Structure formats: C-alpha cells, structure tokens
Amino acid sequence: MAKQIQTLPDRDVTQALGERLRQADADGTPLRIVGGDTKAFYGRPVEGDTLSTREHRGITRYDPVELIVSARAGTPLAELEATLAEQGQMLPFEPPHFGEDATVGGMVAAGLSGPRRPWAGAVRDFVLGVRLIDRHGESLRFGGEVMKNVAGYDLSRLMVGAQGALGLIAEVSLKVLPRPAARQSLRLALPLDEARRRLAEWGRRPWPITAAAWQDGALHLRLEGGRGSVADTRAALGGEALDDGYWDALRELRLPHLDAADARPLWRLSVPPRATLALPGIDEEAMLHDWGGAQRWLRCDLDAATLRDAVARADGHASCLTPGAAEPFTPLAPGLAEVHRRLKAQLDPNGIFNPGRLYGGL
Secondary structure (H helix, E strand, C coil): CCCCCCCCCCECCHHHHHHHHHHHHHHCCCEEEECCCCCCCCCCCCCCEEEECCCCECEEEEECCCCEEEEECCCEHHHHHHHHHHCCEECCCCCCCCCCCCEHHHHHHHCCCCCCHHHHCCHHHHEEEEEEECCCCCEEEEECCCECCCCCCCHHHHCCCCCCCCCEEEEEEEECEECCCEEEEEEEECCHHHHHHHHHHHCCCCCCEEEEEEECCEEEEEEEECHHHHHHHHHHHCCEECCCHHHHHHHCCCCHHHCCCCCCCEEEEECCCCCCCCCCCCCHHHCEEEHHHCEEEEECCCCHHHHHHHHHHCCCEEEECCCCCCCCCCCCCHHHHHHHHHHHHHHCCCCCECCCCCCCCC
C-alpha cells in the first residue's frame, strides 16, 4: 500500500524572504539556508543565522501533457513525487531524500541524482528555470522560457549543486517523464571484471537497463520500459529476481556498505566506469560500484590527500559525505577556483548566502 502523504496548504512568502535577505545583505549577516535540512552532512558547515524556506511551499504549475511542473522551494519532495505518480509520471533523475523532510529547493541545491542518472540524466538536465531571490530581496526568474540569462551565465543551471551559495532558490520548473510500464530487477553472480566487461557489451545493445550496481560478488540490474522489451531482456540475461527496494536503499545510502553505523568516512568516487583505482591497502571489490562503475562508494580510513591523488590519477574526483570533513569536495584547480570567486563576488559580494558551504572563502 502506498504511503500516505500529508499535504499542507500552499504558501507564498516571497516578500518575507526578500526582506530578510535585503536586511542581511545590508548588515553583512551570513545566512545558513535550509529547507528540510536532510542534507546538512553534504558540504562544509555554515556559520550564520538560519533562514528556512519550509514555509514557501506549493506546486504552482503542473501540465502533465507538456511534462512540466513548477514548485516552490519549500515543497516537500515526497509531496511533489506523489503528485507526479498520480499522473503516471516521475522525476527521471531519481533524487535521494535522506529523510522525510527533504524539499524541492534542497534537491536542486544539492544536485544529487540516484541510480538512474547515467541512463536518464542528472538534476541539471531537467531544470527548465528557477525563480531566484537575490541579495537585494528582488525576485528574478531565469530560464529559456522567460528571460535571457545575464552576465553570460545560465543561472538556472548554475543553481544546481551550488549548495545555496549564489542566491536563494524560491521556485523551480522541471521537466518530468512518464513512469515506465514495466520494471524488473535482477541479481547476477559475477566477478567484478566480468561484470564490467558485460556492461560494456550490453551498452551497445538496445536493452532497457536503467540501473547497474556491483557489490558482494554480484551485478545488480534494473530493467525498465515496455513490457515486451523488459520481458525479452530478462529472459536473455537470466539471473535471479531482485527486490526493487534495493535501488531505494542504494539511493538513500541505507545498504550495508554505506551504513552510518560504520564510523569511518564515507567517500563518493566519480571515475570513468572501467577505471582501476590503486588505493593503498584497499581492494576494488571492497567498494560498491554504482552507475555501471562510474560512481563508487567506499568507507575507509585513508587520508584525504592519498585517496584523492589516486582518484585523480584515474581522471576522477572524490567527495566525502561524512559530517566534519575539512574539505568535503576535491579542491579546485587555480583557474577554476578563480572563476568561482568571481561568480561569488558578482552575485554575493557581502557573502551572505551559505558562506563556505562548498569551499572555504566562497
């Protein structure tokens, strides 16, 4: 039975949020912007007065025919997904919640996607536009549907993954897609190297694979699409049936490999799918390989510099999702760091928006 979603009244508190931002900018008061605060572990801690978007909520537009939905930042993510499900539609990028209070604004600010990401696209790929409240308290809409972006920046997509460091997201417009007609999850007992080889081979076939993860000596697959296509691919692949709940547990970091009961730092490694990592004292089979190998999860006690150096040699980068990490994200190259500094200085010269959340000094 589907979980009951409690729907609260829609509220537009744009004016109150704008006044708060205008005063903070005038006083030079840093703000810690939160929605449901379910992703507080993702990024550096912010010292500042708390500004909540939870009261700014509600779906402002939904056109199932055009596959477009717009919602205010404080709208519960579960409420949005339930509304889409009623029309047989979904957010294709499968965003993690990390708690019942997750909001639409937090989803965009974090920019995290679930197991379907390599096959469907990331959060950024489905953002059509945003309404942003700037440091002057003015409400501005950005996106191809409404107005040309200023200063050469695509601000609607820059907000994705910016962790609220460039402005306050007030509303988001998203492209949605129909839910697949059929779904089947499989578990195939395969060593890691063989799983990699087969995934590369299957990628050249028109098979409806929408998730692939390897752990504990087995490749886990999800097939989604037309009933005939899913049935035919299921017959060709063999293996044993896997509970679809596996993908929710992976998305929400609830699998044993990722269990928070393990006190060691949790690392998310983004690398080419078939890359081999030379990590001191760590076998690749100790990792959980998601996104067909392009995203790998690891708990270990290696120091950050050693781990990041090994990942960089494989043309990748590493993020630490454990609270308290000095530098959760891979340090920026000098040129890219300068671009970030200039962008921050242009949009937030007084440093009121989540200062330091991404990197120190920003």
